[in-house]
Amino acid sequence: MSQQENFVSHLVELRDRLLRAVVGFLIVFVALMAYPGAAYIFDLLALPIQSALPEGTKMIATGVITPFMVPVKLTAMVAFVISLPILLYQAWAFIAPGLYQHEKKMALPIIFSSTVLFLVGIAFCHFIVFGKVFAFINDFAPQSITPAPDIEAYMSFVLTMFMAFGMTFEVPIVVVVLVYLGVVTVEKLVEIRGYVIVAAFVIAAIVTPPDVMSQLFLAIPICILYEVGILFAKIIGKQRQQILE
Template sequence: MNQQENFISHLVELRDRLLRSIIGFAIVFVALMMYPGAAHIFDLLAQPIQSALPQGTKMIATGVITPFMVPIKLTAMVAFVMSLPWTLYQIWAFVAPGLYQHEKRMALPIIVSSTILFLSGIAFCHFIVFGKVFAFINEFAPSSITPAPDIEAYMSFVLTMFMAFGVTFEVPIVVVVLVYLGVVTVEKLVDIRGYVIVAAFIIAAVVTPPDVMSQLFLAVPICLLYELGILAARMVGRKRQEILE
């Protein structure tokens, strides 16, 4: 097989993997639209803020088609997250033939771990952070104000927070990969621990609402996950050394 034929075969396989990923997403999306339905999914997402709002208060929709489009967009995002393992598997199946054996042994655990950590970050944000943050904001609000958040603004805020916490929970993976590639040593990671703590609070202040509680909920996990990454990197560093020897 010449170089041009090899390139075309790679393009064909890439197309097939992309189509399989899209089909997987579409199947999950249609299934979610049928059950439990877009409206019910949004109600589940809104549960943390509804619990914090005064009794009988509901969110509002200022756009004409917002009550229809926002739940649909949310369902698409949920379908994407649920089909993410299948998408990552397609990526893995495409790149795996070009990897060395020791790279395969490293890549698959990283893909699985990064997926689990990302979903864990979203779950932590939804089930723990939102309840505390929304209750704090509601208690802080003046008694002369009746909070009635717009559903589009609420979804935008929630998705931003989900992304922030999902990416934050990837810190151990980043640390392990950097050590495995030899970009940095475990000793260096320990030395810069103080800078990482300061950076964690700066990042938390930028991406979270301007209240101390939500910033702590993001900054503290970054620090803890960094320490977890150092522990995992020590083990990975030893294995890498054994391979090089």
């Protein structure tokens, strides 16, 4: 097979994998729209802030089509998270033929663990962080005002926080991969620990709302997960050294 034919075959394979990933996402999205429905999914997501607001207070929608579009966008995000294993598998199936055998053995656990950790990060944010942060903000608010958050602003905030915490819980995977690829050593990771701690609090200050509680909820897990990554990197590093020898 010529180089041009080989390139075309790779493009065809990429197209097929992307198409399967999109179809998988659309199936999940349509299923969620049918049951339990976009409105129900939004109500579930709104539970943390609704429980923190004064009794009888509801969020508001200022746009004409906002009550429709916001729940649909949220359902699409949930569908993406649920279909993430399908998307990652298609990416894995595309790159797998070009990997060495020991790289293939490493890739599948990384795909699985990164998916699980991302979901754990979102769950941690929704079930633990939101309740504490919203209660803190509501208690801090002056008694002369009645909080009535806009649902579009709320969804934007929630998605930003979900992404931040989901990516935060990927820190161990990043550390392990860097050590496995030989980009950095475990000793170097230990050496720069102090800089990582400072960077964690800087990132938390930028990403989260300007309150100490939410910043701590993001910065502390980054530091802990960094240490977890170093622990696993030591094990992976020894395995990599044995393979090279």
